[in-house]
Amino acid sequence: MPKSIAYLPSQSNQSRFFTVDRLPLDIWSADATMAHGIWLGGALNFGNGLKQFRRRLRAQVRGLMRSRMPVAMITGSVGKSTTSRMLARILECQGHVVGLTTTDGIYVGRQMIQSGDRAGYSGARTVLARPDVTAAVLETARGGLNRRGLYLGRCDVAALLNVQDEQIGMDGIETVADMARLKRKVTDAARRVVLGADDPSCRLLAEQYRPGRVTLFGFETQDDLVRRHIAGGHVAFVVEHEAGREWIVRRQGDARHLVVDAWQLPSSMNGALRHNIANAMAAAALADALGVPLAVIAEALLSLSNSAEDLPSRFNIFDQYPFRIVVDRANSPPATRALVAAVARIPVSGRRLCMVSCWGNRPGFNYERVAAAITPGFDIFICYEEPILRRGRPPAKIVELLKAGLMNCGVAETRIHNAGSYEEGLRLAASLATADDLLLVLGAHVGDIKPVMDDVFGPVRLKDDAGRA
Incomplete structure (x- = not known):
């Protein structure tokens, strides 16, 4: 019997799709086609069959809820694709089969399954519907967000890297402030929020979220916003000098953990590519919010270079x-x-x-x-x-x-x-x-x-x- 897609909502708002290969459920329903707020296509309604198989379904759903796949969204003016690829590598090192959507295409593991710009609805739909994917990293670009709105109802963590003078004057976005309002839709949907502390628009946004929900990242360790955030017991990833080298450091209250030597990152070219150090900080902050150990984060970032295979068309x-x-x-x-x-x-x-x-x-x-x-x-x-x-x-x-x-x-x-x-x-x-x-x-x-x-x-x-x- 071919597998079908089934859906069950929960009061915790963590609805999840799963495959049903033994249950005789054959009633189609348009209501059963949303996962994380995204339309996945035709699905099955349990209908009268729900009573017959209630116990088996509840057991299966409880297991799925406990292992619900982590979902991250990344947006911003620059650095989205690189940060997304870095986070995907980190989650891969943690043992996940990662579904990655970018402006270059869709990847499952390191295999491209579709080429072209998929940093929006179509890419997310493809990744979230695949049963082999255990973690999703979704680059979220301006175009689809502006045309169709946010394609995902919720996610575990989202990053707004920066808001700069890119694609201003297009499709009704006339100012940087307009762009910031548009991209904020992504972070509003996230349980945890990662923001670039070196960017003025991100700094303004940081003041509008509960501090415990936010992780900051940036080069300016002595910046007042960053210092207050850390002193309040909240997380920030910063660059600090240690033994004459620049290190990415996780700070929270009095705690200080060295993550990785920024100059040893292959993608930074001995520190010359400052934007890739920033991208690495953002990826580390995203992974940390998903509970990835710092040692895994460091191992993954050290394994990724600015080659055409790892970061195509990026330096x-x-x-x-x-x-x-x-x-x-x-x-x-x-x-x-x-x-x-x-x-x-x-x-x-x-x-x-x-x-x-x-x-x-x-x-x-x-x-x-x-x-x-x-x-x-x-x-x-x-x-x-x-x-x-x-x-x-x-x-x-x-x-x-x-x-x-x-x-x-x-x-x-x-x-x-x-x-x-x-x-x-x-x-x-x-x-x-x-x-x-x-x-x-x-x-x-x-x-x-x-x-x-x-x-x-x-x-x-x-x-x-x-x-x-």
Whole structure:
């Protein structure tokens, strides 16, 4: 007999789906299709069969309630995907089969089961309906949240990492305050809330929740909000110096626990990628709220690198081309600023080149702000586009807008080059760069651009955590 999906609500508001493979229940009901507040499709109503099998069902449901799978949601302007992947790795190290939804796709374990942007309703529905998933990590992006509202009625923990000038001026979101109100829907649904203490919008939000419900994370240990939070007996994850090194530390009242040496995190590149240290703090705070031991958190974070396998399109470094190439999907003003700061910390004996593009459906000021972010950090600029990036813009318009933004920032036209594709941009870079130079490619997915890089330069392997190719 094929398995069916059954549903039973509880007074504790922890309803749960489970498979029924022996019970002759055959009455369909639209009321029996919600788990964690999300529509999963057709399900079975117990109907008259409930009386016959009441005892067996209650026993099964009680067991399921005791082992209800942990669910985490992550939102913010930047860092969502990386933090989600870090948390998924932590829960995997704890022994879970993790269902992970991101803007890159849906993963069960480390296997991608669907590609594309699934950081919303469709991804959550897929993950929560799978019987093999024992923990869910759900990246929650602005688009679906704004169009369809919050797709999940409740979760165990949620993080709002930051609220910055990304996707402002789109779909009725005109200010950072508007965006903060939208993203707050995610944290309002959570039993425990993780907030970025270095972000002004998150700081305001922290004052609106019961302190015991909130975990803060941030670099500013001596910040007044963080100090009061810790002194009140509440949890914060911060960066502190220990024996000349930076450590991620869990603070609560007088208790202080070293979690992991931030410079040893492969994803931080010896501390150069400050945004990944912040993401690691957020992931640690989320995992801690789910009851994961600190030793497991450290082990997991130390196992995750900025490789294309672990963190695709997030500062992936290629070192066996004629010159060093860094690929990152970032194309918003705040993400670009973080990437430019990271590249500035990498020693380069030659010049720095930037190959840049943006999504075409962004407002005009987005291109100006991206241009302003990259202007001080590079010597040569290649503005490019791909058809998939246009999103309604006519061909070459993205390139035109970025070039205009660079020139308005004082960049000489002779330092700006135009390209109509990945390939054209890379061939331009090949003609301009020397062995001592570095090329940062922004706005590209590594899975799309790597085959083009191999075609232009020849196949290479990705640099490993120790710096070997």
